[in-house]
Amino acid sequence: MWIDFSSKEKIFSSFILKKQNEKNNNWKKSIFSFLKDWFNNKPIILSLSSGTTGIPKILSLRKEHMYKRAVRTVEFLKLNKKRGIKGLLCLSPDFIASKMFLVRAIIFKWKIYCTPPSSNPLKNIKEYFDITSMVPVQVFFSLKYLKYIKIVLIGGYSISIFLEKKLKNISTICYATYGMTETSGHIAMKKVNGSNRSTFYKSFKDIILSVDDRNCLKIFSTCCMDSFLQTNDIVHMISENTFTWIGRYDNVINSGGIKIIPELIEKEISFFIPYEKRFFISSIPDKILGEKIVLVIEGKPFSLHIPDSIFNGNKKFYKPKNIFFISHFTKNLLSKFRRKEIMKKLLKT
Incomplete structure (x- = not known):
C-alpha cells in the first residue's frame, strides 16, 4: 500500500477519512487511525x-514534541534537504517506531510503501527505497535483500555481535537507534557499518x-521534553553526549553476592546459538547462591555446546547452570518478550 505525502495536507486528510470506511486489514486500519488522529x-x-518490562501502557504524547523529534532524526541523517524520498514502513503501526516514521514522512513529504509486519519484509520487494526502520530479526532475515535500501534504522532491542559482523560488508548504511515511546522516538544513534x-x-x-x-541513563531534551526522564538502562558514559548501552537494571541478577548483568552474558554466548533462536539469560532460586544463572531458549530442544573457555576467571560465575527450552516466548516473532513473565510460568511448571 503506497501513501504519497507530497500532496497537500487538506487533500490527504480527506483521503484518510475515506479510507477509514474501507474494510482494511488491521495493520492498515492502525495506520489510518493514527493519521486521522x-x-x-x-x-x-x-x-x-x-512493554519491555511489563504490560504495555498507553502514554499521552505531545504532537509538538513528536514533530520536533522527527525533524531531529531526519536532520541527523541529512535527509532534510532531499526531495522525492521513498520509505518502507514494515513495523507494527501500533508502536512508536512506526508512528514516528509516519510523522517524518508527513513533515518531509515522503512517499512510503506500507507492508504488513513480518520477519522477512523485503522478501517480495523489488523496489528501491531510501530509508526503512526494522527490528534486528527483520534485518537478519533481510540480509540478502538490503541492497534495495539505502538507510536502515535498527531499533527495538540491541543488535547482536553476530548480526553486526554480518552487516560489515553490506553497502546499506545501518544505524542502531536509541529511543523509546517516552522520548517520542530517537535521541541517539550509532553507525554499525561502513567506514565511519x-x-x-x-x-x-x-x-x-x-x-x-x-x-542508569537520564535524558532531557531542550526542545522536546518538560523534565528529565529516568530510565532503567545501564550505560557507560564516554563523554557528555556519547555512551555505550550495557543492559537493563530490571534484569540484574544477584548470584552469590555477585551482581550480574544478563545482557553481557548474552553477548558472549550469542555466537553459539542459532541466530533465528530467541534466548535470554535469567535466574532461578538456589539454596546456596540465592539465584543461579540459567539460559532460556525459544523452540524445541537441540544440542548446544558453549565452550568453557569463555567463562574463564571472574566470568566463571556467568556460566549458565541449566538450559531450558520453551516452545514460544510470544506468538509474534517481532514482539518483545517479557523475561520475568516467562520465568514465572517456567517456575510454575
Whole structure:
C-alpha cells in the first residue's frame, strides 16, 4: 500500500477519512487511525509503550514534541534537504517506531510503501527505497535483500555481535537507534557499518544526558521534553553526549553476592546459538547462591555446546547452570518478550 505525502495536507486528510470506511486489514486500519488522529486539532496523541518490562501502557504524547523529534532524526541523517524520498514502513503501526516514521514522512513529504509486519519484509520487494526502520530479526532475515535500501534504522532491542559482523560488508548504511515511546522516538544513534562505524551511541544536539547512582541513563531534551526522564538502562558514559548501552537494571541478577548483568552474558554466548533462536539469560532460586544463572531458549530442544573457555576467571560465575527450552516466548516473532513473565510460568511448571 503506497501513501504519497507530497500532496497537500487538506487533500490527504480527506483521503484518510475515506479510507477509514474501507474494510482494511488491521495493520492498515492502525495506520489510518493514527493519521486521522495526527491531523485533528488535538495537541495530544496516544501511543502504546513497548512493554519491555511489563504490560504495555498507553502514554499521552505531545504532537509538538513528536514533530520536533522527527525533524531531529531526519536532520541527523541529512535527509532534510532531499526531495522525492521513498520509505518502507514494515513495523507494527501500533508502536512508536512506526508512528514516528509516519510523522517524518508527513513533515518531509515522503512517499512510503506500507507492508504488513513480518520477519522477512523485503522478501517480495523489488523496489528501491531510501530509508526503512526494522527490528534486528527483520534485518537478519533481510540480509540478502538490503541492497534495495539505502538507510536502515535498527531499533527495538540491541543488535547482536553476530548480526553486526554480518552487516560489515553490506553497502546499506545501518544505524542502531536509541529511543523509546517516552522520548517520542530517537535521541541517539550509532553507525554499525561502513567506514565511519562506531561502538557507541551519539546523542542529538538537543539532548542532555546524565546517569544516576545505578549508572542508569537520564535524558532531557531542550526542545522536546518538560523534565528529565529516568530510565532503567545501564550505560557507560564516554563523554557528555556519547555512551555505550550495557543492559537493563530490571534484569540484574544477584548470584552469590555477585551482581550480574544478563545482557553481557548474552553477548558472549550469542555466537553459539542459532541466530533465528530467541534466548535470554535469567535466574532461578538456589539454596546456596540465592539465584543461579540459567539460559532460556525459544523452540524445541537441540544440542548446544558453549565452550568453557569463555567463562574463564571472574566470568566463571556467568556460566549458565541449566538450559531450558520453551516452545514460544510470544506468538509474534517481532514482539518483545517479557523475561520475568516467562520465568514465572517456567517456575510454575
